[in-house]
Amino acid sequence: MGEHKVLVTGANGFLGRHVARFFARNGHTVVGMGHGSWSPDEWRSWGLSEWRRADVSLATLKEYSEVPSAIIHCAGGGSVAFSIEDPIADFVRTVETTAHVLEYIRTVAPSCRIVYPSSASVYGTVDRLPITEDCRTAPISQYGVHKLMAELMVASYARQFGTSATIVRLFSVYGCGLQKQLLWDACRKFSKNDATFMGTGDELRDWLHVEDAAELMFAAVENASIECPVVNGASGEGTTVREILIHLISSLSRTDTKLTFTGTQRSGDPSRYVADIENAKRWGWSPKRRWREGVEEYATWWRNTSL
Amino acid sequence: MGEHKVLVTGANGFLGRHVARFFARNGHTVVGMGHGSWSPDEWRSWGLSEWRRADVSLATLKEYSEVPSAIIHCAGGGSVAFSIEDPIADFVRTVETTAHVLEYIRTVAPSCRIVYPSSASVYGTVDRLPITEDCRTAPISQYGVHKLMAELMVASYARQFGTSATIVRLFSVYGCGLQKQLLWDACRKFSKNDATFMGTGDELRDWLHVEDAAELMFAAVENASIECPVVNGASGEGTTVREILIHLISSLSRTDTKLTFTGTQRSGDPSRYVADIENAKRWGWSPKRRWREGVEEYATWWRNTSL
Numbered sequence: 001m002g003e004h005k006v007l008v009t010g011a012n013g014f015l016g017r018h019v020a021r022f023f024a025r026n027g028h029t030v031v032g033m034g035h036g037s038w039s040p041d042e043w044r045s046w047g048l049s050e051w052r053r054a055d056v057s058l059a060t061l062k063e064y065s066e067v068p069s070a071i072i073h074c075a076g077g078g079s080v081a082f083s084i085e086d087p088i089a090d091f092v093r094t095v096e097t098t099a100h101v102l103e104y105i106r107t108v109a110p111s112c113r114i115v116y117p118s119s120a121s122v123y124g125t126v127d128r129l130p131i132t133e134d135c136r137t138a139p140i141s142q143y144g145v146h147k148l149m150a151e152l153m154v155a156s157y158a159r160q161f162g163t164s165a166t167i168v169r170l171f172s173v174y175g176c177g178l179q180k181q182l183l184w185d186a187c188r189k190f191s192k193n194d195a196t197f198m199g200t201g202d203e204l205r206d207w208l209h210v211e212d213a214a215e216l217m218f219a220a221v222e223n224a225s226i227e228c229p230v231v232n233g234a235s236g237e238g239t240t241v242r243e244i245l246i247h248l249i250s251s252l253s254r255t256d257t258k259l260t261f262t263g264t265q266r267s268g269d270p271s272r273y274v275a276d277i278e279n280a281k282r283w284g285w286s287p288k289r290r291w292r293e294g295v296e297e298y299a300t301w302w303r304n305t306s307l
Numbered sequence: 308m309g310e311h312k313v314l315v316t317g318a319n320g321f322l323g324r325h326v327a328r329f330f331a332r333n334g335h336t337v338v339g340m341g342h343g344s345w346s347p348d349e350w351r352s353w354g355l356s357e358w359r360r361a362d363v364s365l366a367t368l369k370e371y372s373e374v375p376s377a378i379i380h381c382a383g384g385g386s387v388a389f390s391i392e393d394p395i396a397d398f399v400r401t402v403e404t405t406a407h408v409l410e411y412i413r414t415v416a417p418s419c420r421i422v423y424p425s426s427a428s429v430y431g432t433v434d435r436l437p438i439t440e441d442c443r444t445a446p447i448s449q450y451g452v453h454k455l456m457a458e459l460m461v462a463s464y465a466r467q468f469g470t471s472a473t474i475v476r477l478f479s480v481y482g483c484g485l486q487k488q489l490l491w492d493a494c495r496k497f498s499k500n501d502a503t504f505m506g507t508g509d510e511l512r513d514w515l516h517v518e519d520a521a522e523l524m525f526a527a528v529e530n531a532s533i534e535c536p537v538v539n540g541a542s543g544e545g546t547t548v549r550e551i552l553i554h555l556i557s558s559l560s561r562t563d564t565k566l567t568f569t570g571t572q573r574s575g576d577p578s579r580y581v582a583d584i585e586n587a588k589r590w591g592w593s594p595k596r597r598w599r600e601g602v603e604e605y606a607t608w609w610r611n612t613s614l
Binding site for chain 1: 365391394395398402403406407409410413446447448449452455456459460463464466467468
């Protein structure tokens with residue numbers, strides 16, 4: 001694509017940072033908006049030429065004198081657990097911000113494209129693997145419900161108002177720097193000599209390296225249209241929680257660690273997820289990082305951070 | 308059911324007024340909140356013992372010293388056309404208010420029931436009649452998308468937080484006093500000697516008298532549960548726009564009126580709607596007013612109002 005001015009909302013978040021850096025490295029001007037306090041040195045190192053610490057709203061978006069040509073709307077609630085603790089805050093972060101971004105595009109920047117990083121959580125419990133994008137959506141967590149609500153609005157603006165859009169349903173995105181979810185929780189537990197995990201260990205997840213996710217966002221901008229294509233963002237490979245943890249233990253050289261599973265599932269966590277990624281591949285994208293290397297990389301990062 | 312303290316949001320609206328009056332007539336205390344300016348005499352005549360002119364929000368709801376035992380959440384956007392003109396305002400009215408009502412119940416009034424009057428517009432274009440509640444939802448208007456988003460939240464609060472809820476998907480609700488939609492538009496046109504309508508006249512609609520709708524809201528309170536039942540609110544009978552207009556013309560004694568149809572459909576209007584109402588009937592409810600009498604009643608009301 002030609003040179004874009006890209007706005008990444010939630011640019012201080014895990015996905016947002018990597019997306020910003022990827023676009024910047026590919027010659028685009030990237031500006032960021034969202035919550036979180038980081039130094040200019042820091043946000044510049046992630047590729048941002050400008051950072052606005054603000055709620056993502058119609059009013060704050062209108063403050064840009066030059067409209068962006070694409071918005072990657074990474075802002076939003078970040079976890080199932082938080083959405084249960086504080087559902088209205090999760091609603092505001094995920095659904096309201098999306099309503100405002102869409103309305104900004106409709107009223108101020110009609111030729112701006114939007115990429116919406118959604119989540120596999122919109123599928124809920126599925127009875128057939130791999131999951132294709134036309135699978136019924138039936139989220140079981142508040143987080144997933146809010147993601148689906150945002151998706152519905154994005155698709156509707158495309159249909160009703162001609163907004164060029166894409167929805168990418170991300171599966172388990174991970175990578176160095178992620179301070180939540182399985183790898184992070186596990187590293188922290190292991191360092192306290194705890195190795196007890198909820199669930200059975202047989203839960204199947206589809207892991208996607210965050211840099212592959214960022215690259216997919218790039219392909220999504222190019223493929224945005226009023227048809228609002230929906231693609232899964234994943235590796236297409238299922239890995240059990242046990243496999244991941246065993247490989248993490250070995251990567252951390254903690255071979256004396258003995259894994260235990262409680263057998264009870266966490267509320268809102270579906271048990272088996274593997275994506276069909278043929279639609280994303282049709283864009284010329286494919287995941288490049290294998291989960292084993294990704295886990296090893298994460299272990300190295302953890303050891304360096306926790307030294 | 309025992310005596311309830313019922314809060315009707317949007318109590319100044321067409322549905323809200325009739326719902327308020329129906330509950331009051333059945334021995335319940337009814338308070339109202341929402342927009343619109345009406346005199347105490349007027350709101351008292353509609354059964355309200357109290358009226359608060361306010362945005363429906365967590366903050367304004369928390370001002371009630373006594374929590375309600377049921378909320379009929381009638382507040383929300385009122386038309387497809389408005390949702391296209393001002394989608395963000397429609398979002399605020401329909402989706403945000405629902406998020407706030409649900410959060411109020413979760414945090415302040417956990418035993419309060421919620422009835423959500425949704426809309427047949429959540430179905431979008433259907434390929435099989437009559438429409439059952441398990442039919443795929445695929446709204447084609449912004450209005451319908453917002454109604455579906457609100458539904459998703461209501462169902463999710465029921466599942467996740469144990470909120471007792473019901474969703475009633477209302478079809479074409481009409482009755483004296485309704486100053487929008489087909490009957491109103493037609494009466495106004497006829498009085499200007501205009502009889503040209505969009506569409507083909509063969510559009511099929513399922514008409515429900517507003518007093519039947521109010522009675523159904525009553526049954527919905529009784530049947531609210533964490534299963535969040537979803538029922539269609541309709542007559543179960545399909546009537547074409549042409550049939551309605553012909554009967555309206557005869558009821559208005561305007562027999563010289565010659566109907567014309569443009570043949571082009573309005574954006575966001577699906578063409579064929581008839582509901583399966585078996586689920587609502589299982590609650591012991593059934594529609595009592597036939598559309599012919601309803602149209603005659605409306606014609607009488609119009610003639611008296613426009614004198």
